[in-house]
Amino acid sequence: GLDVGKVYDKTGAFTYDPGFTSTCSTKSAITYIDGDEGVLLYRGYPVAQLAQHCSFLEVAYLILNGELPNKTALETFDQSIRRHTMINEGLKSFFNGFHYDAHPMAMLTGVVGSLSGFYHDTGNNKDPRHREIFAHRMIAKIPTIAAAAYKKYYGQPFMYPQNHLDYCSNLLHMMFAVPAEPYHVDPIAAKALDVLFILHADHEQNASTSTVRMAGSTGTNPYAAISAGIAALWGPAHGGANEAVLNMLDEIGDVKNVQGFMDKVKDKQSGVRLMGFGHRVYKNFDPRATIIREECHKVLKALKIDDPKLELAMKLEEIALNDDYFKARKLYPNVDFYSGIIYKALGIPVNMFTPMFAVARTVGWVAHWSEMVGDGPLKIARPRQVYTGAAERNVVPVAQR
Numbered sequence: 014g015l016d017v018g019k020v021y022d023k024t025g026a027f028t029y030d031p032g033f034t035s036t037c038s039t040k041s042a043i044t045y046i047d048g049d050e051g052v053l054l055y056r057g058y059p060v061a062q063l064a065q066h067c068s069f070l071e072v073a074y075l076i077l078n079g080e081l082p083n084k085t086a087l088e089t090f091d092q093s094i095r096r097h098t099m100i101n102e103g104l105k106s107f108f109n110g111f112h113y114d115a116h117p118m119a120m121l122t123g124v125v126g127s128l129s130g131f132y133h134d135t136g137n138n139k140d141p142r143h144r145e146i147f148a149h150r151m152i153a154k155i156p157t158i159a160a161a162a163y164k165k166y167y168g169q170p171f172m173y174p175q176n177h178l179d180y181c182s183n184l185l186h187m188m189f190a191v192p193a194e195p196y197h198v199d200p201i202a203a204k205a206l207d208v209l210f211i212l213h214a215d216h217e218q219n220a221s222t223s224t225v226r227m228a229g230s231t232g233t234n235p236y237a238a239i240s241a242g243i244a245a246l247w248g249p250a251h252g253g254a255n256e257a258v259l260n261m262l263d264e265i266g267d268v269k270n271v272q273g274f275m276d277k278v279k280d281k282q283s284g285v286r287l288m289g290f291g292h293r294v295y296k297n298f299d300p301r302a303t304i305i306r307e308e309c310h311k312v313l314k315a316l317k318i319d320d321p322k323l324e325l326a327m328k329l330e331e332i333a334l335n336d337d338y339f340k341a342r343k344l345y346p347n348v349d350f351y352s353g354i355i356y357k358a359l360g361i362p363v364n365m366f367t368p369m370f371a372v373a374r375t376v377g378w379v380a381h382w383s384e385m386v387g388d389g390p391l392k393i394a395r396p397r398q399v400y401t402g403a404a405e406r407n408v409v410p411v412a413q414r
């Protein structure tokens with residue numbers, strides 16, 4: 014019977030951990046992070062060594078398969094990725110349906126989700142060959158889709174993939190080339206993108222990867238699960254931070270305004286945060302930020318770019334690192350503090366920064382989905398809650414209310 018007035022309170026029966034600050038949702042053999050020591054390993058290898066010695070596709074192979082490829086394995090993998098870069102012609106009409114000023118991340122979320130209508134993969138996930146073909150397709154097609162979103166935004170015709178080009182050169186070509194005009198990808202730009210992609214390839218249970226796992230845990234179509242991850246990446250607290258950093262630097266405008274901006278950041282009432290600073294896991298320098306900082310100086314020098322934004326960023330960094338507010342809260346620059354400056358130097362517009370991140374992180378998403386499905390049987394991700402609503406009560410029919 015109804016227990017009117019009963020207050021349901023199961024606090025204590027479950028762990029209450031908003032934001033999952035101390036809850037592991039899974040076991041995984043892919044990536045290790047020690048946030049206090051500033052350590053990031055993919056399959057046991059320090060990310061700095063991978064960035065120095067390997068290409069993005071080599072690292073993608075490692076993340077997917079657990080070991081670095083030998084020359085033959087790398088060539089086979091590379092060929093497979095090149096073979097799958099094309100998207101179905103029918104997919105173009107999805108782009109056409111978007112409003113002219115739709116954010117490229119909106120297009121990415123929608124179009125990647127629509128791949129589930131082209132590849133009816135639900136149900137085959139137990140087959141490792143099936144998981145492999147999904148992984149290769151997704152890694153191969155995401156640059157084509159990201160570049161098409163760029164072209165749609167700028168009202169230019171789509172450019173088909175050029176499969177003689179390496180992964181990052183192909184992406185730059187699809188974005189910046191126009192029909193009937195020669196376009197040569199600058200190898201410095203392609204190399205810089207390759208390094209950035211290595212640093213962004215995986216980061217264990219971040220919000221977007223956890224989202225892919227959560228959606229995937231229901232046995233949904235894997236392309237739909239990746240689309241869910243892209244949606245989670247978009248927000249400024251996650252992948253959208255690189256875009257937010259550049260917008261913030263624009264807002265500050267000049268080195269002389271830095272101190273005033275910092276005062277605003279420290280005033281909790283303002284709601285303003287120093288974008289590109291702080292991380293849920295790193296309470297020390299983000300190891301990716303250290304590499305990217307160096308890369309940033311290298312790229313600007315090599316491309317002969319004198320960007321006042323970099324000077325502004327350096328000033329912000331210097332003030333923040335010496336400020337008691339930031340020291341007390343262990344807030345250090347994260348990977349996105351510098352990545353935007355490099356993207357800008359490569360001529361990539363601000364609203365494409367997060368899609369770039371999505372291209373790189375696709376490797377991590379597919380690897381985590383494959384690991385979860387391969388480890389099987391699938392356990393649906395289903396957290397509980399602490400109920401804070403009304404006590405049990407009787408319904409009064411509408412006429413008597």
Ligand code: ACO
Binds near residue numbers: 032250
């Ligand atoms: N600027 C100013 N203060 C900050 C910042 C910041 N960027 N980040 C955290 N703080 C403060 C908080 O106000 C809080 O202060 P309090 O203890 O006085 O209340 C304290 O530091 C702890 O912050 P939380 O929000 O509790 O930390 P959480 O781990 O939940 O958030 C996050 C991490 C979202 C990354 C946060 O640091 C942030 O918003 N940073 C800016 C956005 C950003 O750069 N995101 C990219 C993350 S990296 C990535 O996705 C690749």
